[in-house]
Amino acid sequence: MTQRLSSPAEPAVRLRQVVRQFGPNRVIDGLDLDIAPGEFVALLGASGSGKTTLLRALAGLDRLDGGHLAVPEVRAAVFQEPRLMPWKKAWRNVALGVRAPNAKELAIQALTEVGLSHRLNAYPATLSGGEAQRVALARGLVREPKLLLLDEPFAALDALTRIRMHRLIIDLWQAHTPAVLLVTHDVDEAILLADRIIVLKEGRIAEAASVPLARPRDSSQAGFQALRKHLLSLLGVQVTAVAPETSASHALQEAAIEHAELRRVANG
Amino acid sequence: MAEQNVKPLSLSPLWAWRRSPWKTPDFVLRLISPLVILCLWELASRAGLIPARIIAAPSAIAETLWTLIASGELGRHLLTSLQRAGLGLFIGVSIGTAAALVAGLSRRGEILLDSPMQMLRTIPSLALVPLFILWFGIGEFTKVALIVMGTTFPVYLNLFAGIRNIDPKLIEAAQTLGLTRRELIWHVILPGALPSFFVGLRYSLGISWLALVFVEQINTSAGLGYLASDARDFMRTDVIVICLLIYSLLGLLIDGIIRVLERFALAWRPSFIRN
Ligand SMILES: Nc1ncnc2c1ncn2[C@@H]1O[C@H](COP(=O)(O)OP(=O)(O)OP(=O)(O)O)[C@@H](O)[C@H]1O
Ligand SMILES: [Mg+2]
Numbered sequence: 001m002t003q004r005l006s007s008p009a010e011p012a013v014r015l016r017q018v019v020r021q022f023g024p025n026r027v028i029d030g031l032d033l034d035i036a037p038g039e040f041v042a043l044l045g046a047s048g049s050g051k052t053t054l055l056r057a058l059a060g061l062d063r064l065d066g067g068h069l070a071v072p073e074v075r076a077a078v079f080q081e082p083r084l085m086p087w088k089k090a091w092r093n094v095a096l097g098v099r100a101p102n103a104k105e106l107a108i109q110a111l112t113e114v115g116l117s118h119r120l121n122a123y124p125a126t127l128s129g130g131e132a133q134r135v136a137l138a139r140g141l142v143r144e145p146k147l148l149l150l151d152e153p154f155a156a157l158d159a160l161t162r163i164r165m166h167r168l169i170i171d172l173w174q175a176h177t178p179a180v181l182l183v184t185h186d187v188d189e190a191i192l193l194a195d196r197i198i199v200l201k202e203g204r205i206a207e208a209a210s211v212p213l214a215r216p217r218d219s220s221q222a223g224f225q226a227l228r229k230h231l232l233s234l235l236g237v238q239v240t241a242v243a244p245e246t247s248a249s250h251a252l253q254e255a256a257i258e259h260a261e262l263r264r265v266a267n268g
Numbered sequence: 269m270a271e272q273n274v275k276p277l278s279l280s281p282l283w284a285w286r287r288s289p290w291k292t293p294d295f296v297l298r299l300i301s302p303l304v305i306l307c308l309w310e311l312a313s314r315a316g317l318i319p320a321r322i323i324a325a326p327s328a329i330a331e332t333l334w335t336l337i338a339s340g341e342l343g344r345h346l347l348t349s350l351q352r353a354g355l356g357l358f359i360g361v362s363i364g365t366a367a368a369l370v371a372g373l374s375r376r377g378e379i380l381l382d383s384p385m386q387m388l389r390t391i392p393s394l395a396l397v398p399l400f401i402l403w404f405g406i407g408e409f410t411k412v413a414l415i416v417m418g419t420t421f422p423v424y425l426n427l428f429a430g431i432r433n434i435d436p437k438l439i440e441a442a443q444t445l446g447l448t449r450r451e452l453i454w455h456v457i458l459p460g461a462l463p464s465f466f467v468g469l470r471y472s473l474g475i476s477w478l479a480l481v482f483v484e485q486i487n488t489s490a491g492l493g494y495l496a497s498d499a500r501d502f503m504r505t506d507v508i509v510i511c512l513l514i515y516s517l518l519g520l521l522i523d524g525i526i527r528v529l530e531r532f533a534l535a536w537r538p539s540f541i542r543n
Contacts, residue, residue, distance in 0.1 A: 076444065088536070125541055
């Protein structure tokens with residue numbers, strides 16, 4: 001059912017009527033999705049909506065129960081935890097599985113790119129959370145993937161490190177041009193980074209919104225807040241009625257909900 | 269409040285500096301109480317409070333030790349014992365490692381090996397003495413075989429568990445990196461199971477030593493255990509104490525060797541990195 005795509009004219013990822021279920025629980029239920037080569041897509045969805053399940057299927061870590069899936073041969077995945085081999089130094093972690101004869105050179109180059117040229121020989125236990133995550137990124141990028149899968153890669157990092165990581169990921173994406181699928185809980189993060197944002201709900205894509213903002217982005221850009229508001233209301237944050245924008249009391253209510261959502265994001 | 273915080277901070281280097289020229293090393297302090305006990309023991313023996321058939325005086329023990337070393341007798345017995353323990357340990361650890369790799373790395377291997385190993389391990393190896401003597405006689409073979417029996421299982425059990433308990437996330441990471449099965453075993457599973465292997469090895473070393481003490485009491489003409497049981501027949505408490513000393517010294521030595529091996533093989537562990 002899994003098919004490799006090669007022709008550049010075709011999308012990097014194509015899913016048709018994809019189904020994945022655990023027992024009677026249909027987590028992914030007839031999902032369709034295309035990702036163009038080099039496109040940056042952010043995937044939002046409530047907890048338990050099946051984001052990780054979808055990503056694992058795309059990474060080839062999990063099977064499908066139905067439908068059709070086409071992905072590039074060379075993929076890389078970075079998860080919330082860096083998943084480095086503790087017994088290997090940073091550069092050896094990056095070089096792991098690289099078949100080129102100059103694997104070490106490539107690994108050093110990739111680590112330099114993520115700003116870790118001074119930590120080549122460090123064991124993972126001695127790296128900070130952000131450093132370890134950057135090693136994991138270098139490990140993914142060193143194989144020049146056509147599809148980069150990111151499952152909440154910044155969730156465990158502090159706010160400042162996260163901002164730096166956002167810049168880094170954009171730089172790397174622009175340098176290497178892989179298609180990216182980023183799972184995140186952070187609506188702001190999704191708007192800052194992605195070309196397109198999709199929302200997963202009841203096993204399908206409930207919403208796909210392209211982000212028309214020019215890069216580099218920041219939250220004060222026109223249209224940012226409107227998009228943010230729209231996405232938050234889609235994210236299972238219960239708004240009692242679909243808000244007519246004129247109602248002042250409604251705007252207030254929404255603001256309160258947003259605040260609660262933000263706090264949840266910050267704490268989670 | 270602030271004053272209290274500052275005072276000790278500013279004073280302590282001065283204090284340490286003043287004290288340092290007179291500071292006795294820790295290990296010297298630690299030696300004091302054993303030395304006092306030794307002196308009391310010597311005095312009690314001399315005064316006839318402790319008769320030699322209960323335990324010999326430290327000076328007598330030292331004298332006997334010297335004659336045993338000088339005559340080469342101690343060296344001969346020690347070498348015999350070390351050879352026995354070493355051979356049994358080598359075979360036992362090899363079997364345990366091989367079985368754990370087979371059972372740990374393949375489903376079929378587990379089905380084949382694990383339940384017999386689990387059944388065998390419940391038998392205390394020393395309880396096999398009568399059977400082994402019937403099968404193999406009372407020669408060298410039985411002695412080594414008993415040590416093998418004792419040392420196989422700790423390595424097997426720990427290494428098997430170590431292999432099976434590797435973080436599944438790391439195995440997934442290896443999968444996404446496109447490692448082959450051989451690479452997975454070599455780069456992920458074996459290094460990940462190494463700490464457990466060392467735990468098993470420590471146990472096995474302890475057991476080989478214990479088994480040695482026991483098996484050398486059955487019909488031997490050489491070895492530390494022989495020396496001790498011979499001394500018992502002649503009520504030579506000095507020789508017995510020497511044997512005990514050597515057992516404990518070798519135990520310490522082996523522990524040290526393992527520590528060095530671990531430091532080398534598990535250099536990536538946070539506890540070793542700090543040092
Ligand atoms: N191996 C599994 N066996 C059974 N159920 C599973 C398994 N993996 C996931 N699920 C279920 O599938 C649903 C989706 O899980 P998934 O991990 O994809 O959610 P998620 O969207 O990534 O959530 P979160 O945002 O909390 O990470 C959950 O209800 C979960 O309980
Ligand atoms: Mg998830």
